Amino acid sequence: MTTERFRLDGVTAAESHHQRVVDGVDFPLILSPVSTAPLDILDWLRRHQKEVDDLLRQHKAVFFRGFESLSEVGDFHNAIEALDYATMDYVGGAAVRTQLTPRVFTANESPSSENIPFHHEMAQTPHPPTHLYFFCEIPAQTGGETPILVSHEVYDRLQELHPHVLNDIEQTGVQYIRVLPEDDDPTSAIG
Numbered sequence: 733m734t735t736e737r738f739r740l741d742g743v744t745a746a747e748s749h750h751q752r753v754v755d756g757v758d759f760p761l762i763l764s765p766v767s768t769a770p771l772d773i774l775d776w777l778r779r780h781q782k783e784v785d786d787l788l789r790q791h792k793a794v795f796f797r798g799f800e801s802l803s804e805v806g807d808f809h810n811a812i813e814a815l816d817y818a819t820m821d822y823v824g825g826a827a828v829r830t831q832l833t834p835r836v837f838t839a840n841e842s843p844s845s846e847n848i849p850f851h852h853e854m855a856q857t858p859h860p861p862t863h864l865y866f867f868c869e870i871p872a873q874t875g876g877e878t879p880i881l882v883s884h885e886v887y888d889r890l891q892e893l894h895p896h897v898l899n900d901i902e903q904t905g906v907q908y909i910r911v912l913p914e915d916d917d918p919t920s921a922i923g
Contacts, residue, residue: 738761738763738787739766740780740783741776741779741780742765742766742767742771742776743763743764743765743766743771743776744763744764744765744766745758745761745762745763745764746762746763746764746797746798747762748762748797754792754882754885755882757790757791758791759791759792759793759882760791760792760793760794760795760880761787761790761791761793761794761795762794762795762797763787763794763795763796763797764796764797764798764799765798765799770800770801771799771801772801773796773799773801773802773811774801774807774810774811774814775814777811777814777815778814781814781815781816784815788863792882793880796811802867803869804869805832805833805836805867805869806833808836808865808867808869809832809833809834809835809836811865812835812836812865813835817862817863818862819834819835820859820861822837822854823857824854824856824857825854825857826856826910826912827839827840827841827842827848828840828841828842828916828917828918828920829841836867839866839878841916841918842918842919842920843919844872846919846920850879850881852883856908856910866878
């Protein structure tokens with residue numbers, strides 16, 4: 733992991749076996765409370781919006797782990813509000829989702845047996861989201877991971893292994909055509 737550790741106003745960087753070093757920094761950066769004393773994470777987020785934004789730009793992903801005040805969907809909604817990023821409606825997405833609050837949707841209504849492939853969230857829309865938030869209210873008994881990756885690593889790997897394919901894509905572009913049923917299919921990971 734990186735040698736310089738983040739620490740600010742009762743919150744510090746933590747380490748996990750799920751982290752990697754990408755471009756010289758921890759990915760994802762995991763932030764946890766310094767002590768077991770209660771910490772008002774909403775107040776902390778409001779006071780440190782710029783620092784969180786800087787950390788996101790540097791690390792590409794920031795996890796908040798171990799904050800007791802982030803245990804329910806309403807808490808998560810309030811945390812997103814505290815960060816004050818623009819709201820986006822879920823229009824044009826393929827996955828079947830339920831809106832829980834004005835800013836929180838379920839991730840996917842498909843059965844847990846369905847794999848969700850890596851994807852850029854709502855990349856098919858004219859204006860995809862700039863920030864994504866994930867929240868786990870009820871941890872899975874087994875598995876339950878939400879893998880994330882840094883997109884340029886996929887590009888770099890494709891350039892290394894299949895430069896001709898990447899060149900063709902860059903020269904001609906890519907067009908996706910997707911035929912969706914009239915009704916949502918909650919048994920499918922892609923709606």
